[in-house]
Amino acid sequence: MYSEIMKFYGLKQDFNRAEYFMAEDYERAFDNLKAAIRSGGIIALTGMVGSGKTSLLRRIQQNLRDEKKIIVSKSLSTDKRRVNVNTLYTALFSDLVTDKEFRIPTQPEKRERELQNIIRSLKKPVVLFIDEAHELHHRTLTGLKRLVETVEDGGGTLAVVIVGHPALGNELKKPTMEEVGARSKIFHLDGLGNSKRQFIEWVLDNCQEEKARVQDIFTIEAIDLFAQSLVTPLQIAHYMTRALEKGFQVGEKPIGVDLVKSILSPDLDSLEPKLTRQGYNLAVLCEVLNARRSDVKSWLRGELPAAKAEAFNKEIHKAGVF
The missing domain is CATH 3.40.50.300 (P-loop containing nucleotide triphosphate hydrolases)
Structure with a gap:
């Protein structure tokens, strides 16, 4: 199936195998x-x-x-x-x-x-x-x-x-x-910043076959949504690959914005993923907040009492996380 997906969309290599992009x-x-x-x-x-x-x-x-x-x-x-x-x-x-x-x-x-x-x-x-x-x-x-x-x-x-x-x-x-x-x-390293759309187009151009076209893989609206929703090169490569897999299953080419919306994780920008991307997983948070795992989990889900949640928020800000 993998080779069939690559052939269907005119790709010669994985997105994460593209040459280095220097933003x-x-x-x-x-x-x-x-x-x-x-x-x-x-x-x-x-x-x-x-x-x-x-x-x-x-x-x-x-x-x-x-x-x-x-x-x-x-x-x-x-x-x-x-x-x-x-x-x-x-x-x-x-x-x-x-x-x-x-x-x-x-x-x-x-x-x-x-x-x-x-x-x-x-x-x-x-x-x-x-x-x-x-x-x-x-x-x-x-x-x-x-x-x-x-x-x-x-x-x-x-x-x-x-x-x-x-x-x-x-x-x-x-x-x-x-x-x-x-x-x-x-x-x-701040990341791609305002170069996200440029990065997406560069990756597609770098990974497609010589005669393929970017617009044959993703619509302009789909590319815009990737650029608006995602932050890092790793995220972009991951979700574009997921879009290809689903697009191949339903036979969609080029892949449109509705399909991209369906594969983007709904909690992509929630507190826990944001903290994890900064290097603060559950174990690290327990140490930083000097708290039990159950309390930290409740805080991440927004289920902690207001006073205790505010105390956690202050500790996180004091640690320089946000």
């Missing part, structure tokens, strides 16, 4: 990050779920590798809640050392000195990338400062780029995190 905000974030990396220190890039952070990260990493002026390292650990400073030392040694016989020192003092020696001998700045950094423990975030200072004390330059949901930026701005937050450069 104005993405270009600005790219330039800002590269400039900050050259200076070293802790750099945070935040953006809501599906805004294109990871794609931007890959593009920057490849650009730096191509330029060969800065050495790129990356933490590959998938469970960021378990990542600590020891994990990050392992990532750095793994990417910086080419000798297969090398063994990472087990004693902290020797390990730090060895890292200083290696980076000094490379005679180039080093950047360490950590994705999904909103899941890092507070102690790990604090440890980033000491890691950067260790390299600087040895005469080297280390930039640590942490990437995550807006919850990461809000965490760094807390007074209790001032030791790290005040030393961090924080950049936010």
Whole structure:
């Protein structure tokens, strides 16, 4: 059925396989990050779920590798809640050392000195990338400062780029995190902004067969509705794909606005999805609000008593979420 859908609408690849779309905000974030990396220190890039952070990260990493002026390292650990400073030392040694016989020192003092020696001998700045950094423990975030200072004390330059949901930026701005937050450069990826319609047309043009036309896939009104209702590249690709699936089932081509309305989730802009896109799932909300899961669920459904709901709203605003 998948291949039949692609053929029916004249598509050659999935929407999420399209080449990278550089909206104005993405270009600005790219330039800002590269400039900050050259200076070293802790750099945070935040953006809501599906805004294109990871794609931007890959593009920057490849650009730096191509330029060969800065050495790129990356933490590959998938469970960021378990990542600590020891994990990050392992990532750095793994990417910086080419000798297969090398063994990472087990004693902290020797390990730090060895890292200083290696980076000094490379005679180039080093950047360490950590994705999904909103899941890092507070102690790990604090440890980033000491890691950067260790390299600087040895005469080297280390930039640590942490990437995550807006919850990461809000965490760094807390007074209790001032030791790290005040030393961090924080950049936010706003997303497509006013470029949503342009993005949709670009994706369709990028994914369709050579002789196909955008207007043969979606009507102008359908494209306008996608642009009005959705926020991120991930959302747009997801719901356009759902529209294709339903359109194929009913034999509709081009897909019109009524069909698009039928596949858009009715609670797309309700409180819980909005918070989740910012990095505040149920577990995180319970911690931020210092509340039971049942109370948080009631608040999300609008079923909490007015006084308690207002108290929750104040805490959310105080955390910098909205």
